[in-house]
Amino acid sequence: MAGNDSVLGGFVLRPINERIILVHFLVMIFLSINLLQIVTFFKKECFYLSARYILFAVTLLSDSLLLIISDILLIVNYFQFAVQVSVCIVVCVVVLLYFTVTPVTLTAMTLERYVAICMPLRHGELCSTHSTLHGILIIHGLSSVPCIVILSTFFASASLSFYTQFEVCTVEIFIFHLWQSHLRSAVSQFYFLIMCIIIVFSYVKIMKAAKAASAENKKSTWKGLRTVVLHGFQLLLCLIQLWCPLIESAVLQINVMLFINVRYFNYIMFILAPRCLSPLIYGLRDETFFHALKYYALCGLHKSKPQV
Numbered sequence: 001m002a003g004n005d006s007v008l009g010g011f012v013l014r015p016i017n018e019r020i021i022l023v024h025f026l027v028m029i030f031l032s033i034n035l036l037q038i039v040t041f042f043k044k045e046c047f048y049l050s051a052r053y054i055l056f057a058v059t060l061l062s063d064s065l066l067l068i069i070s071d072i073l074l075i076v077n078y079f080q081f082a083v084q085v086s087v088c089i090v091v092c093v094v095v096l097l098y099f100t101v102t103p104v105t106l107t108a109m110t111l112e113r114y115v116a117i118c119m120p121l122r123h124g125e126l127c128s129t130h131s132t133l134h135g136i137l138i139i140h141g142l143s144s145v146p147c148i149v150i151l152s153t154f155f156a157s158a159s160l161s162f163y164t165q166f167e168v169c170t171v172e173i174f175i176f177h178l179w180q181s182h183l184r185s186a187v188s189q190f191y192f193l194i195m196c197i198i199i200v201f202s203y204v205k206i207m208k209a210a211k212a213a214s215a216e217n218k219k220s221t222w223k224g225l226r227t228v229v230l231h232g233f234q235l236l237l238c239l240i241q242l243w244c245p246l247i248e249s250a251v252l253q254i255n256v257m258l259f260i261n262v263r264y265f266n267y268i269m270f271i272l273a274p275r276c277l278s279p280l281i282y283g284l285r286d287e288t289f290f291h292a293l294k295y296y297a298l299c300g301l302h303k304s305k306p307q308v
Contacts, residue, residue: 019264020078026272027071033276034064040293047289051127051135052116055109058136062101063275069095070271073169080168088169089151096147096171097140100191102275103238104139107195110235113228114202118209146187153180171245185246192243199232227285234277241270 038060040047047053069091076083116123125131154174167173175181206225244266252259284290 020074023071023074023267023272026268026276027067030272030276031064031067034060034067036297037289037293038064040289040296043296044292047292049129051112051129051132052109053289054129054132054136055105055112058139059102059105059109062098062105066095066098066102066271067275069098070267074267077168077170082166083169084163085165085167085173086163088167088173089163091169092171092174093147093151096150097143099241100143100146101139103191103195103235103241104143106235106238107198108135108139110199110202110228110232114205117225118205146184146191149187150174150180150184153183181245181249185243185249188243188245195235199228199235203228203232230277230280230285234274237270237274237277241266241274244270 038057041053041057041060042048048057073091073095075081112127115126119126150171151174154176157176157180158174175184203225206228210222210225244263248259248263248266251262284293
């Protein structure tokens with residue numbers, strides 16, 4: 001074992017470096033912010049009766065769960081701690097599912113803004129609480145497809161003895177053949193394409209509505225357009241993460257250390273960074289939510305009551 005690494009109890013003892021500390025610091029900050037906003041959401045009835053706030057809460061819960069599990073996996077991988085493959089499968093199912101839930105939910109939020117601005121008379125019908133709950137089931141159903149594809153090819157290729165083996169838990173242990181990696185990349189690129197088309201379509205339609213809006217409606221319409229632009233930027237970062245497995249797979253063939261560095265960069269830029277934008281888009285830019293958030297953040301000491 002090179003350097004100061006040593007083996008104890010089945011895992012590698014390594015000194016904690018600045019990368020691990022930075023990731024933990026960012027994860028703790030984002031989790032604290034998300035927790036406060038989740039509490040704020042459930043404190044006010046007006047939030048969980050509105051489609052856009054419900055979808056916002058889905059992103060918060062999805063992001064928080066993914067941050068917790070990915071942080072644990074980072075520690076497990078850093079110390080090379082091996083777990084039984086059957087346990088790793090359960091963990092990776094959750095990671096793969098919620099890895100996709102956020103970009104799909106952001107796409108749904110963009111469509112909700114499109115309906116609100118371009119089809120205001122049908123917004124109440126299409127974006128009711130009942131419809132939104134059905135939408136959440138559809139979001140999770142669509143998000144489960146990449147996970148099902150990866151695991152189906154794994155179950156078809158793995159021997160029964162492999163499930164009882166102990167491995168460092170990563171998605172890569174499910175890939176035995178090059179065609180599995182190509183299939184995974186193809187599914188990710190298909191999702192990338194569909195989501196990009198929806199974002200561009202919504203942006204163009206809302207832009208046309210903003211130009212045609214009357215003077216009294218222009219302010220709210222342009223605000224909706226700015227929200228879609230922010231969603232687009234956030235979604236772009238999330239969509240790039242769908243390309244990360246393809247990039248990382250290619251880099252792994254070149255150099256292992258380069259692969260580690262690229263994966264760390266991708267984790268910071270395309271997993272952590274997009275998940276700090278949701279609280280900014282709705283938590284701070286939305287006036288109603290911001291007043292409620294400030295009220296509960298100060299434990300009710302602020303003079304003004306949360307707006308409803």
